[in-house]
Amino acid sequence: MRVMHVASEVFPYSRSGGLGDVLGALPGVQARLGASVGVLSPWYAALDGQPTEVWRGEVPGVAGPVRVGELVQGGVRFLFLGLPEFQRPGLYHPDDVQRFCAFGRGVLPVLEALDAVPDVLHGHDWQAGLAVAHARLRGLPGAFTVHNLQYQGRWNLPEAASWTGLPGGMFTPEGLEFYGDLNLMKAGLVCAERVTTVSPQYAQEITTPEYGEGLEGVLLRLTLEHRLHGILNGLDQERWDPRTDPEVPRYADAGGKAAATAALRAEFGLDAAPILGVVSRLADQKGMDLLICALPELTRDWNVVVLGGGQPLLTAALDGWANHPRVVFESGMNEPLAHRIYAGAQAFAMPSRFEPCGLSQLIAMRYGTLPVVRETGGLVDTVPEDVGFRFAAATPDALAAACRQALTALGDRAGWQARVERAMTLDFSWDGPARHYLDLYGAVLNAERPAAPR
The missing domain is CATH 3.40.50.2000 (Glycogen Phosphorylase B;)
Structure with a gap:
C-alpha cells in the first residue's frame, strides 16, 4: 500500500x-x-x-x-x-x-x-x-x-x-x-x-x-x-527512553530515578520538597492560567519547574514568580531541558481545558513521573487512575486538590514506587x-x- x-x-x-x-x-x-x-x-x-x-x-x-x-x-x-x-x-x-x-x-x-x-x-x-x-x-x-x-x-x-x-x-x-x-x-x-x-x-x-x-x-x-x-x-519510544537518554542519568526502573531527580534539584538549586514538572505551550487550552493561580498553594509543598512559551500574558505572569525559591520558569523551547524535567520531576501537571491526545503525559509516565491531569480527551484514555491523579473541574482549586492527593500518595513510599513501576511498563508504542x-x-x-x- x-x-x-x-x-x-x-x-x-x-x-x-x-x-x-x-x-x-x-x-x-x-x-x-x-x-x-x-x-x-x-x-x-x-x-x-x-x-x-x-x-x-x-x-x-x-x-x-x-x-x-x-x-x-x-x-x-x-x-x-x-x-x-x-x-x-x-x-x-x-x-x-x-x-x-x-x-x-x-x-x-x-x-x-x-x-x-x-x-x-x-x-x-x-x-x-x-x-x-x-x-x-x-x-x-x-x-x-x-x-x-x-x-x-x-x-x-x-x-x-x-x-x-x-x-x-x-x-x-x-x-x-x-x-x-x-x-x-x-x-x-x-x-x-x-x-x-x-x-x-x-x-x-x-x-x-x-x-x-x-x-x-x-x-x-x-x-x-x-x-x-x-x-x-x-510515543516515539526510541527518542523518549530513560534507559538510553543522553540528557539524563540513565535508569531502567523506579529505583534508578532518584539520580535524575537529584540532578534536576541541583541544576536549579531547589530544596528538598518534591518536584512538580510542566512542559507545555503557555496557552489557555493547556490550563496554564489555572496553574499560575494555583501556585501560591502548590509552592507550600512542591517545587514547580515550568518550561514553555506562548501567550505573552501567561509568560509575564510566570516571570513574576522569578524570585520565588520554589518556582523555576524557563521560557521557550529547550528539548534537552524537557528531557531533564520529564526524568527529574516526581509528578507532572497537565490541567488542560481540552486535550486531543497529549504526548507529555505519555513521556512523563515512560520516565516514571506521575501525571496530574484534568479528565478530558486523551488524558482520560492514557492516564490510569492507579498510576496518575485526575480531576474533573477546570479550576485552580481542583488542580491544587489533585496535587494534594499526589503529595499524600508520595508519602507512601511503597505505594508510590508501585505506581511508578506501572507507569514505566505501560505500552504506548506506535x-x-x-x-x-x-x-x-x-x-x-x-x-x-x-x-x-x-
Missing part, C-alpha cells in the same frame, strides 16, 4: 508541537509494517536538514517557481514542497490561510510530476485540508486526521475562494463554507472518506457543542455514518496505532466516493 502523509510539520525537520512529533514517528512504523510511506510538508527557509532537490517546475495557480526536495530516513521518503510563500523565518504567520492554500494546490501536481501519487493521501489538520479536497476532485482516496479542532484555517469568502483552485460548487454549507468563511479544517472533514482524531475520548467530545468548535454538527454526522474514528497517538491506521486505509480504499461538487 502506498501512503502519502501531508502535514505542515515533521520532526526532526520542522516542528512546533505534537503534530510534528506524530509525523516524525508514525510513518516510520508504518514503513516497518510493510507500507510504502512518504511525507510531504513545506520546504521552510529554516528547515533542519538539507534536502536534495529532485524536481523544479511550474504549478497551475501557484505563483513563482516550485521545487521539491527529498530526504530518505528510516524507510520513509520525506518530500519538501518549496514555494515562495515559505521562504521566510519561522513556520507559521498571520497569512497562513493563503500560504497553505498555495501548498494545498501544489500537492497533487508535484506528486504526479514525481510519479508518486499514492493509493491513499492522509492529510493532517487544517493546513492539509485543501490537499484532501483536491484529492477528492481527482478521485484519489483520502483520510484526514484532526489533531486540534480549535485551529481551523478560516478566511472570508469570496476572497479566499480565489486562492483554492476549487470549483464554486464546493463553497456551500454542505461543503467548505462556514458562516461566510472558507474553512480548511472543514474541507478535510467533508472531503475525506475517513476522518480520525488522536484519541477515542476526543472523538466523542468533538461531537458536542462544548468541544466541537462550531463543527459539532458535521462531526456528529460523520459519527453516524461511521466515518469518524478515534485512534490514540503513540505499533498498535500504526496497524489501526493501515486497517483504516483499507476502509478508505473500499469506500464509495460520490462525485465532488462542481
